[in-house]
Each structure stands twice: as structure tokens, then as C-alpha cells.
Amino acid sequence: MTYRRLLDSVLADELSFMVARARTATSAPANRQLRRLGLRVRSYSVLALACSGLEPSQREIADFLLLDPSQVVSIIDDLEARSLIERSPSPGDRRIKVLRATDQGHDLFREAQEITSEVEARLVSRLSEEERRTLASLMRRVSYQD
Amino acid sequence: MTYRRLLDSVLADELSFMVARARTATSAPANRQLRRLGLRVRSYSVLALACSGLEPSQREIADFLLLDPSQVVSIIDDLEARSLIERSPSPGDRRIKVLRATDQGHDLFREAQEITSEVEARLVSRLSEEERRTLASLMRRVSYQD
DNA sequence: TATTGTTATACTCTATAACTATA
DNA sequence: TATAGTTATAGAGTATAACAATA
Numbered sequence: 001m002t003y004r005r006l007l008d009s010v011l012a013d014e015l016s017f018m019v020a021r022a023r024t025a026t027s028a029p030a031n032r033q034l035r036r037l038g039l040r041v042r043s044y045s046v047l048a049l050a051c052s053g054l055e056p057s058q059r060e061i062a063d064f065l066l067l068d069p070s071q072v073v074s075i076i077d078d079l080e081a082r083s084l085i086e087r088s089p090s091p092g093d094r095r096i097k098v099l100r101a102t103d104q105g106h107d108l109f110r111e112a113q114e115i116t117s118e119v120e121a122r123l124v125s126r127l128s129e130e131e132r133r134t135l136a137s138l139m140r141r142v143s144y145q146d
Numbered sequence: 147m148t149y150r151r152l153l154d155s156v157l158a159d160e161l162s163f164m165v166a167r168a169r170t171a172t173s174a175p176a177n178r179q180l181r182r183l184g185l186r187v188r189s190y191s192v193l194a195l196a197c198s199g200l201e202p203s204q205r206e207i208a209d210f211l212l213l214d215p216s217q218v219v220s221i222i223d224d225l226e227a228r229s230l231i232e233r234s235p236s237p238g239d240r241r242i243k244v245l246r247a248t249d250q251g252h253d254l255f256r257e258a259q260e261i262t263s264e265v266e267a268r269l270v271s272r273l274s275e276e277e278r279r280t281l282a283s284l285m286r287r288v289s290y291q292d
Numbered sequence: 293t294a295t296t297g298t299t300a301t302a303c304t305c306t307a308t309a310a311c312t313a314t315a
Numbered sequence: 316t317a318t319a320g321t322t323a324t325a326g327a328g329t330a331t332a333a334c335a336a337t338a
Contacts, residue, residue: 003209007290009198011191012210015282016172016266018289020187023169024212025292026162028329031304040304041166045157052155059319063149064158066170068307073321095314095319120162126287135288136161138281141272143164143171144153174306177327186327205296214330219298241296241337295338305328315318 026123033115037108038082042067044112046075050085050101051109057096058087084108172269179261183254184228188213190258192221196231196247197255203242204233230254 011017027041034040039047045065049056058076062069076099079085084105090096101109124132157163173187180186185193191211195202204222208215222245225231230251236242247255270278 003202003206004290006195006198006200006202006206006210009195009200011194011198012290013282013286014262014266015278015285016169016176016262016269017191018282018285019165019169019269020173021212022285022289023162023165024329025289027166028212030162031329042305045163048157049152049155052152052157054152054155056149056152057319060149060152064152066167066174067305069320070308070322071306093315093319097320116160116162120160123162123165123288126291127284131284132161134280135284136159136164138273138277138284139161139164139168140159142269142281143168144150144158145272146171170306177306188328203296213328215297216299216331217329239296239338243297293338296336298334298336300333301331303329303331305326307326308324309322311322312320313318314320315316 022123026119029122030116030119033119034112037112037115039108039112042071043075043079044109044116046072046099047079047084047101047105047109047112050079050099051106055098055100057090057098059096061099079105168269172265175268176262176265179265180258183258183261185254185258188217189221189225190255190262192218192245193225193230193247193251193255193258196225196245197252201244201246203236203244205242207245225251 006012031040034044042065046061049061049064058072059069061067062072076085076087080087083102085099085101087097087099090098124135127135152158177186180190188211192207195207195210204218205215207213208218222231222233226233229248231245231247233243233245236244270281273281
């Protein structure tokens with residue numbers, strides 16, 4: 001690991017850089033592993049929300065995942081074509097389409113969760129239980145402040 | 147912020163998701179702001195390392211930024227064409243090219259730093275000074291564990 | 293043989309704009 | 316007039332493979 005001397009740079013102390021690096025270090029292996037389920041990190045996230053029981057709209061998903069609504073469309077098109085989720089117009093407002101996972105979707109999500117939880121475990125492997133809780137709590141406030 | 151109810155999903159508690167969301171929430175505005183300097187987050191990071199005085203090789207930069215060496219080539223091609231950095235073969239090992247910023251590069255980097263530090267300030271705006279130090283310390287261990 | 297940097301290519305992600313249907 | 320979803324497109328980011336020069 002010859003690059004370790006670059007930890008002395010000012011860049012290495014920028015929190016936004018550390019966040020970006022941690023994200024790449026997790027998304028890359030997650031995408032590689034999820035591939036055998038025909039998923040990627042983004043479609044996994046949409047599937048997770050469809051499995052939540054909260055019946056999110058596409059707009060809510062876009063806002064929550066910080067994706068453009070048009071990106072959500074194509075991800076959902078794919079998941080729906082594979083019978084993993086269903087979109088049905090909301091009774092109250094017919095512009096809104098509500099998302100629910102099918103039984104197959106729930107099954108696949110459980111498999112996917114094993115993969116992502118392994119990746120996540122590796123991410124925090126150097127931290128104690130208490131440190132993990134502290135980090136999660138601080139990151140919650142940083143990530144969902146808006 | 148109607149999406150806030152999605153915070154009750156299991157996805158919202160995954161650290162890797164929070165990290166990914168925080169990264170998008172910072173890289174998007176950073177890229178938008180850096181644009182007027184002809185930079186993006188990635189080229190800013192390379193410039194930062196060239197400005198560090200550590201004279202990194204392209205391989206070290208690739209490893210540190212988790213980029214493919216070929217990606218580093220094109221970023222550096224651009225920065226060098228704009229006379230912001232110089233690459234010179236290492237005396238000891240002529241395969242290696244070492245990076246240094248020019249005076250112009252240092253000037254531009256200082257301007258860019260103002261932008262990124264504003265974005266970073268917004269990222270941690272909800273945290274106290276002590277909480278920021280705690281988060282930075284934990285993220286350092288998470289992001290540079292390999 | 294192994295490593296550094298390079299060229300090339302295909303695919304995914306991101307950013308915008310314009311459109312439709314409903315409200 | 317505003318919002319939810321959709322289509323389309325261009326540009327940036329990511330993943331691989333193959334290669335020349337040097338060690």
C-alpha cells in the first residue's frame with residue numbers, strides 16, 4: 001500500500017473526500033456481488049423501498065435516493081418487467097403511482113440483503129459496536145439533514 | 147419534504163446507503179460550483195494531490211482515489227494541457243511519472259478550496275465542533291482501512 | 293515476469309429539457 | 316398553473332482488456 005503516504009495530504013482530511021472514498025469502496029464490491037441477482041446498488045435501493053410496506057411513490061423515491069425522476073422510471077421499468085415490483089395508480093391522485101414489491105421481489109430482496117450486509121460489515125469492521133452506533137447516528141444527521 | 151416518511155425504511159438505516167446519499171448530496175453541488183473553474187470533484191482531487199508537495203505517481207493517485215489508472219491518465223492529460231500540473235519521469239524508475247502543480251495550479255487550487263470548504267461546511271452544519279471531530283476520526287478509519 | 297502508464301471500448305450514472313396526464 | 320411520471324439525449328463515471336516501455 002504505497003499510497004498510504006498520501007494520507008498526509010490535506011485532501012485526505014476532507015470529510016467529503018472520505019465520504020466519497022468510502023462510497024466507492026462499498027458500491028464497487030456491492031455492484032459486483034449484486035450482479036448475480038441481476039441487481040445493482042440503485043435497483044437494490046428501489047427494491048428495498050418497495051419492500052418497506054410504506055408504498056412509496058416514484059417521486060418520493062427520487063427525492064429520497066437523490067435521483068432524477070426519469071432515472072427512477074427506467075429502474076422501475078426493469079424491476080416491473082421482471083415481476084419484482086408493481087406500480088398501481090393511487091386512488092386519491094391518479095397522477096401518483098405507488099410501489100409495492102411482489103412475493104418474488106421480497107424473496108430476491110432477502111437474498112440481496114445478505115450481500116449488502118456483508119459489504120456493510122466489512123465497511124465498519126475496524127470499529128467497535130459503540131463506535132458503529134456513534135458513526136451511524138452522526139451520519140444519519142449528516143445524510144438526511146435536508 | 148414528503149419523502150421523510152421513508153426514513154422509517156430499513157434502507158434508511160444502512161450505513162452504506164447514508165454514505166452514498168451524503169456523497170451525492172456533496173458531489174452534485176461541488177461539481178456545479180467547480181464548473182466555473184473548469185474543474186470537477188475528480189480533477190480537483192488530483193490537483194489537490196499534485197499541490198501536496200508529496201510528488202505522487204499516477205499509480206499512487208489511482209490507488210488513493212480508487213480510480214482506474216486509465217482514468218487518471220485522462221484527468222492528468224487535461225490538467226497538464228491547461229498548464230496546471232506537470233508530469234516528469236522519476237529519476238530512479240523511469241516507468242514512474244511524478245506529479246507537481248505549477249504556480250497556476252496552486253492558484254487555481256486555492257480558489258477551488260474555497261468552494262469545496264463551503265460545500266463541506268454545509269455537510270456538517272448540523273454538528274457541533276466536537277461531533278465533527280468524532281465523525282472525521284471515525285470516517286478516517288472507515289475510509290482508509292485498506 | 294511484473295509494474296507503470298497508455299489507448300480503446302462498452303456500459304452505467306448524471307444532468308437537462310421537453311412532453312403528457314392529471315390536479 | 317403546478318405536479319407526477321415519461322421520453323430523449325449528451326456528457327461524466329466505471330469496468331475491462333490489451334499494449335509499449337521499463338524494471
